[in-house]
Structure formats: C-alpha cells, structure tokens
Amino acid sequence: MLSPLPDRSKPDNCPGVLIPxxxxxxxxxxxxxxxxxxxxxxxxxxxxxxxxxxxxxxxxxxxxxxxxxxxxxxxxxxxxxxxxxxxxxxxxxxxxxxxxxxxxxxxxxxxxxxxxxxxxxxxxxxxxxxxxxxxxxxxxxxxxxxxxxxxxxxxxxxxxxxxxxxxxxxxxxxxxxxxxxxxxxxxxxxxxxxxxxxxxxxxxxxxxxxxxxxxxxxxxxxxxxxxxxxxxxxxTPPVSVPGGGGPGLVGRIARNDGREALGLLAPLGRFQASQAPTGHDLIVTPWRGLIIPDLEPGTAVQHGLIDDPESPWIGVTSCAGQPGCAKALSDVRGDAAVAHQGIPGGLPVHWSGCGRRCGTPAGPHVEVLATDAGYEINGVGAVELAADITAARRVAGQ
Ligand code: SF4
The missing domain is CATH 3.30.413.10 (Sulfite Reductase Hemoprotein, domain 1)
Incomplete structure (x- = not known):
C-alpha cells in the first residue's frame, strides 16, 4: 500500500536570510x-x-x-x-x-x-x-x-x-x-x-x-x-548511479596536481566562529564539513576543528534539539556529545529530537530518535549504541 502523501497545502517554511x-x-x-x-x-x-x-x-x-x-x-x-x-x-x-x-x-x-x-x-x-x-x-x-x-x-x-x-x-x-x-x-x-x-x-x-x-x-x-x-x-539505456564518497573527507587529501586539500569536520556541524579557518576559499560539504581545496603540501592551517581522519565524530549528525527547537523532546546534541561519538568506519548515526527527523542523512544510517519514553534506536549498531547511551544517561543522572 502506498504511504499517504504529506500535506502540502501550506508553503514550506524553510528559512532564508530575508525570512528567518x-x-x-x-x-x-x-x-x-x-x-x-x-x-x-x-x-x-x-x-x-x-x-x-x-x-x-x-x-x-x-x-x-x-x-x-x-x-x-x-x-x-x-x-x-x-x-x-x-x-x-x-x-x-x-x-x-x-x-x-x-x-x-x-x-x-x-x-x-x-x-x-x-x-x-x-x-x-x-x-x-x-x-x-x-x-x-x-x-x-x-x-x-x-x-x-x-x-x-x-x-x-x-x-x-x-x-x-x-x-x-x-x-x-x-x-x-x-x-x-x-x-x-x-x-x-x-x-x-x-x-x-x-x-x-x-x-x-x-x-x-x-x-x-x-x-x-x-x-x-x-x-x-x-x-x-x-x-x-x-x-541511451539508463545508467546505474554508483554510490561513493561521503562523510570521510577529513584530513589531508592529495590533489590531482600534487598539491593538497584539507578536509575539516565540525562535531555535529556546529562550531564557534573563532574556531573556523580564515583566509581561504572553502567548500562546505553536504556531510557538514569544510574543505580547503588548494594548499601547498604541508601548509599549516589555523583552526579549531577536527582534521583527524580517524575521528569518531565522522558520520555523526544531529538536528538542533533542545534548547534551540521548541518541538524537541531532548537535548540531542548534548546527549550525542556525552553518550557517543560514532563507530569509526561504521554506519552514519543521526540523532533526532522528535519524529520530524530534520537533517536525516540519505542512505543507510543508524537513527537515534528522542521519544517521550527515551531514545529509540533503529538499524545496525543498535546494541552498542544503546549501551553507550544507557551509560551516558547514568552519568548524567537521568
Ligand atoms: S527533528 Fe524535531 S527536534 Fe529536531 S530540529 Fe527537527 S523539529 Fe526540532
């Protein structure tokens, strides 16, 4: 049976600059x-x-x-x-x-x-x-x-x-x-x-x-x-779409021309302006990272973000959660930071503060969803994540 189509009788409320x-x-x-x-x-x-x-x-x-x-x-x-x-x-x-x-x-x-x-x-x-x-x-x-x-x-x-x-x-x-x-x-x-x-x-x-x-x-x-x-x-006959690339664009990346690029990650996609690199043209990736695309090999870049390609933060995302979103049932950013920083090499993990699931990544991932009764965890890796979250909640006195 087809799932019901969403109600689109109202315009979308995506924010911009002129209409926050x-x-x-x-x-x-x-x-x-x-x-x-x-x-x-x-x-x-x-x-x-x-x-x-x-x-x-x-x-x-x-x-x-x-x-x-x-x-x-x-x-x-x-x-x-x-x-x-x-x-x-x-x-x-x-x-x-x-x-x-x-x-x-x-x-x-x-x-x-x-x-x-x-x-x-x-x-x-x-x-x-x-x-x-x-x-x-x-x-x-x-x-x-x-x-x-x-x-x-x-x-x-x-x-x-x-x-x-x-x-x-x-x-x-x-x-x-x-x-x-x-x-x-x-x-x-x-x-x-x-x-x-x-x-x-x-x-x-x-x-x-x-x-x-x-x-x-x-x-x-x-x-x-x-x-x-x-x-x-x-x-011509349709081609198949390959799957590839993704969240792992962190650290030094060898360019085609022998120079270097640098991939940086902001935990949960948020950082203070003072942590950001400056003075470079940049690319913002759909995996909530930054790329400085053209550097002399070995050039030092001042920043306060993650540049370790083995960082457990890679692939971990969340919506805004409390206190930024009035619909949120939980402080998902805070809980994600305390409870779990992903499984290196594992599936992406996304934390949602309610059933709207804002910012959910496309493709296979582990979902950590806040509900009235606590977090629900779906998909591969649920056992390990559940253990981490349980421990974190105990530390947090919940
Ligand atoms: S998923 Fe829910 S809690 Fe998170 S930003 Fe969207 S509406 Fe707010």
Whole structure:
C-alpha cells in the first residue's frame, strides 16, 4: 500500500536570510551556498555576521549550506545587506539548493564540475517561474563518483565522462545525455517540467517523489519539449548511479596536481566562529564539513576543528534539539556529545529530537530518535549504541 502523501497545502517554511525561522533560541537564518562554494571574503562575512547578529556560531547543513542561530527579530534587512554578495536574488533565495561533488577538479571524479553550480544558479535566477519551487527542491551535480547523486536530489546530473552527463530524476537515472555546456539548461527544463506536471496533477508537491509517477512523467514531459532536442545529444539505456564518497573527507587529501586539500569536520556541524579557518576559499560539504581545496603540501592551517581522519565524530549528525527547537523532546546534541561519538568506519548515526527527523542523512544510517519514553534506536549498531547511551544517561543522572 502506498504511504499517504504529506500535506502540502501550506508553503514550506524553510528559512532564508530575508525570512528567518522563529526558533526557540531566536531567528534561524539559512544562507544558500550553491555547490558549497564560498570565497575567503564571503566566509569572513559569514563569520562576522555570526558574531554580530547571531549566537557566535555557524552551523553546516546536509545541503552544504550555512546557518546562523539566535538572530534578533528585525535584523533581516541589515543582515541581508551585510551578506549581499551571498544573496543575489530576493525572489529565488530559497530555491538555490544546489549540491556538487566537493572534491571535483581537486581529487578523483570523471569530470571537473566546479563551474557548473554557479552556472545553474544564474540560470535558476533568470527564470521567474522557478521561484515557485519549494525550498525543499534539490539539485545535484555529480562529477561521476556517485557522492552527491546519492543524496536524494530531485534533479541531478551524473558525469559519465569528462564532458558527458546523464540526467537523474528523483534518483532514477534516465538515458538522456548532455555535454557540460548543456547541463544548466537541461536541469532548468527538468525543474520546469516538474512544475508543469505538478500543475497537471492539481498538486502542491514540494518534491518530485510526491507526484504520482513523478520521475517518469517529468522525464516524458522533458522529451516532448522541442528545446531539449537541441541540448540532449544522445538518449541511451539508463545508467546505474554508483554510490561513493561521503562523510570521510577529513584530513589531508592529495590533489590531482600534487598539491593538497584539507578536509575539516565540525562535531555535529556546529562550531564557534573563532574556531573556523580564515583566509581561504572553502567548500562546505553536504556531510557538514569544510574543505580547503588548494594548499601547498604541508601548509599549516589555523583552526579549531577536527582534521583527524580517524575521528569518531565522522558520520555523526544531529538536528538542533533542545534548547534551540521548541518541538524537541531532548537535548540531542548534548546527549550525542556525552553518550557517543560514532563507530569509526561504521554506519552514519543521526540523532533526532522528535519524529520530524530534520537533517536525516540519505542512505543507510543508524537513527537515534528522542521519544517521550527515551531514545529509540533503529538499524545496525543498535546494541552498542544503546549501551553507550544507557551509560551516558547514568552519568548524567537521568
Ligand atoms: S527533528 Fe524535531 S527536534 Fe529536531 S530540529 Fe527537527 S523539529 Fe526540532
């Protein structure tokens, strides 16, 4: 039996800069970073804004975006002006959700996709109708290693060679292939086809998977558009999407050109501005980490984050929990810090403060869910986790 579709009669309440979410600890502001890419100057502006307008910390999201918490009511306009370079569109602010393979052009991968997130971002902003997309709608540009195409995007492309990509809709690979120059146009057409199909179904769906036969019907609509004929150069049997990459981007990473990149992790995706590296262009990863993509070998970088590739914090995530979220049944961040720091090499672990399960990672993981009766633990590793949590709760006097 099909599970009931969620109620989408109201607009999504995803926060932005101009419309923060009123959380229990103040305004929650989310800044979109297409492809996770941020220049040294933009990064410094975010750090300064966190101190001046927020609680002094930054949070990294599972979509490679950045959040500030504790922002005072009415500060939106001044904050927006301060972050103007990161806020190129007022109308399309919340639909600029674009993932890209973080190590593309740096190490591995079949194609260098570093220019494509900005190109897609510009194309999205130029199409007025795409402002109708939900803030939950997600784009992904995968350089062929299968990392971000496995993260549940609505519209994705996957490189199959240095200058060839295949379209992936709702996780379903299609056979539609295009050159890199046609990636943005194809993804925009796919998003428009989603809106058209949504209208045809009389639906308010936020995501492709919420439509009846969404991926197949959008693919059909796309092949009927005359404009797609000129940009899709081949239609072949669908390729399979490889799984790969992920949370382990921590520590020194050898670049293709002999230089180095450095992967950093913030425990549970949150850190004080004073802990952040500065003076470098950065990539925010969808695994709540940072990459400094280009360093001379052995260059020392000042920071207060984790750079140990064996750290037990790798793969451990949580939602905000208490006291930041009024819906939370527990201080999941505090409990995660006391009870458990993951199992090195094991499945990712996600802590949720209630059944909404915000920030749950795509793919197999261990879920630690706060309930009225305590934590429920599902999936592989439950026994070890349960023991750790029990011990932690005893230490905490609960
Ligand atoms: S999962 Fe629940 S407790 Fe956690 S941030 Fe979302 S709504 Fe709040």
């Amino acid at each position: 979410h009123p959380a229990a600890d103040g305004g929650l502001v989310r800044v979109r970073l297409p492809g996770g890419q941020v220049t040294a100057g933009q990064w410094q502006a975010l750090l300064d804004a966190a101190v001046e307008f927020g609680d002094g910390a930054l949070e990294l999201t599972s979509r490679g975006n950045v959040q500030l918490r504790g922002v005072a009511p009415g500060a939106e306009a001044e904050l927006g002006a301060r972050l103007a370079e990161l806020l190129p569109s007022r109308t399309h602010e919340k639909v600029r959700n674009i993932l890209a393979s973080p190590l593309s052009g740096v190490a591995g991968g079949l194609a260098d996709v570093r220019r494509l997130p900005r190109a897609l971002d510009r194309s999205l902003q130029l199409n007025a109708r795409l402002a109708e997309l939900s803030g939950r709608f997600l784009f992904a540009i995968d350089d062929g290693r299968g990392d971000v195409s496995a993260l549940g995007a609505d519209v994705a492309v996957l490189a199959t060679g240095p200058d060839e990509f295949v379209l992936v809709l709702g996780g379903e690979p299609t056979g539609q292939r295009m050159r890199s120059a046609a990636v943005s146009a194809t993804m925009v057409l796919a998003a428009l086809a989603f809106l058209t199909e949504r209208e045809a179904q009389g639906s308010k769906a936020w995501r492709l998977a919420e439509l009846r036969d969404g991926a197949a019907r959008v693919a059909d609509r796309l092949t009927l558009r005359p404009s797609i004929v000129s940009i899709v150069h081949a239609v």
